Amino acid sequence: MLHKKTTSFILLGLAFASGLAQAQPVQATSATSTQQEINQLRQRLDELEQQQKVTARTKELADEAAAEKAKTAASVTADTGGFTIKSNDGDFTLKIGADLQVDNRSFFGAGSGSLTDTTVLRRIRPTFSGTVYHNVDYFFRPDFGLGTTLIYDAYVELKYFSRAKLRVGKFKPPVGLERLQVDDDTTFVERGLPTLLVPQRDIGFQLAGDLVKGRATYAVGIFNGVPDGSLADTAASNHRDYAGRIFLTPFQPDTKNPLHGLGVGIGASGGNVDGQALPNFKTFGQNSFLTFASGVTEAGHRTRLQPQLYYYLGGFGLLSDYSVNEEGLQKGTFRTDVSFRAYNVELSYILTGEKKSFGSPTPKRSFDPKHNAWGAWEVSLRTGRFWADHALYNDGFASPTTAAREAHEWVGGVNWFLNRLVRITADYGKTNFGGGAALAVGGNRTEEKVVTVRFQINFI
């Protein structure tokens, strides 16, 4: 910006210079022509000043337009929560995430001869989730792990009221505590035995919400109905399963209370079934230990009940659930109710000072050996037992020489959280069985010993 003072100074200088130049050779130049020249220079300077102002104003307008545009422009972010495209008002979002787990299983001990050491892609799950119109969430997640393609989650949730959110689609029914834990947040690479007895994913409607200022959550729903530990995309019969769960965290808001991290609840489901195929129950090493005899189906009534709790204090964690199932089994024209039970108690402790919770810990210092940062480390131990009625053998629903009616496991492990997204887990699991082998060899299936190492990355 040329100020008036500067302009006058320049004009004076130019006039003086011009006067000097002309005064020496010829004295005849008139004052009028000097004045004309000054006027021309003044005009020229005015023009230059205008041009400068125009340039500045044009830039100012461009900046204003850019700022205005930025107010309504969508933002794209990439961080530990995944890749997100978000409208300026936040009402519309699309989040792209992924969940990748690679497991290596090595069996050893007496029973390892018939088991195959393997490295598998346990879960390969891209995730697309987000919000439309501020109050409608969507979530879609297929899985390409283990060489199959399945839709695991696909639902829409209307969250206009936090006390009554309506979810429709395919998702985890509200029954099992550990099942409801996000796959990447479980303490061990495989969930405990009670989770074998609750549905995995089902299609239906669910109403859920927070009550008593977040101290309680509830969920109730109607689903197609799936066998234990299973998922399906269609209903097996006209019957429906009804599921519900209530979970209390009574000391939740008071972070100073040592019981702040206590949560207790109960999940349940019930419904009729009509000739539904039965699943195989698998060990920690993912081998079937209970396979039903050919032609056995689920028929009649199926009820599941699961008392459950967790408790977290500092780096310490306890999670326990107990599944009680009564299920009608049918072979030919014979049908009877058979009970299945399983419990699980798991303990864990984070050695590096992070707090344990139902979710994964975020390391205080992400792994960076050059700066002496080693992430978060956790040790864990669990025990659990699964057992079914003697009717399983007595009524011919399973063969005592091939199917174990009981399983008792011990698992110990170490979790290394390199950062918030990357985790390496090494678990040693030992499972003993009741039944599942010929009497000639003792009647009990040989114990399974396995070390599973998982490399996991997830951002959802």
Add this chain to the structure above:
Amino acid sequence: MKRILSVMLSSLLASALFAAGPVKLLNVSYDPTRELYQDFNAAFARYWKGKTGVDVTVNQSHGGSGKQARSVIDGLQADIVTLALSYDIDAISEKAKLLPANWQTRLPNNSTPYTSTIIFLVRKGNPKQIKDWNDLVRPGVGVITPNPKTSGGARWSYLAAWGYALRHNNNDEAKSKDFVTRLFKNVPVLDSGARGSTTTFAQRGIGDVLLSWENEAHLGLKEFGADKFEIVYPTESILAEPPVAVVDKYAAKHGTTEVAKAYLDYLYTDEGQEIAARNYYRPRNEKAAAKYASSFPKLTLFTIDQVFGGWQKAQKKHFDDGGVFDQIYQAK
């Protein structure tokens, strides 16, 4: 049973009445009406409180008229629009179906409670001796006007210049186009709205003349000092008729239809007209016009219907994409 029902209904009605809280209206307007509606809103709130006992708060949104219309079409939930030209409200009706096509017949004077015109604001002493439209095309004269694509006022200015040229060149379209082309060659900066152009001219010191709404010129004089600027009335100009309308769908959605209608009706009352006149909008009401006659020097005013055959035709020919203005401005 009937008695029970009527008791229940009465209770509901009573609770609804007692629960009636303050009403909020959103008036989406064009750039230079800020001061007018600040005054008017306060007067209307007093009137409405006195009449109904209900408090009313009117929120204002201002910007280039075309831009404001676009915002309403895109979802800005205006209860009322008070824009610079009827074409912009037509666009809201046609594109978003938020009010009926005959909206302009719902209020007197084609729903234009006040009028205005385009005049000149020049620097004190009028150093470039700008007296009429033909002075604006002289080389070396810097003309400040907003972009006709986004500003209603700029469209009125453009058409005023075009109309002047037509009327002085025996309706020769080619000569008018040449005239307006030369005028826009003298425009160094295009703001998006009238208020931005005032800033460019008065605060940034750019240009020799601001083509301005009449009220905006008086406001500039008051705000920036009569020692710095002066108003020049050209021999003739265009009669600008800024229209007003209730946005039916949004008003119904907000439950504000009644108060929104009353708001616009109030613009036609003596008090509404006087507030318009005080803010240098030419009132329709003869009483107010007579009272404030000295504020509005007489000049020949031609209408858009007379010269251009109405807004639809003018818009299509001059301001639609690829229209005459685009040709002129790209040529620049």
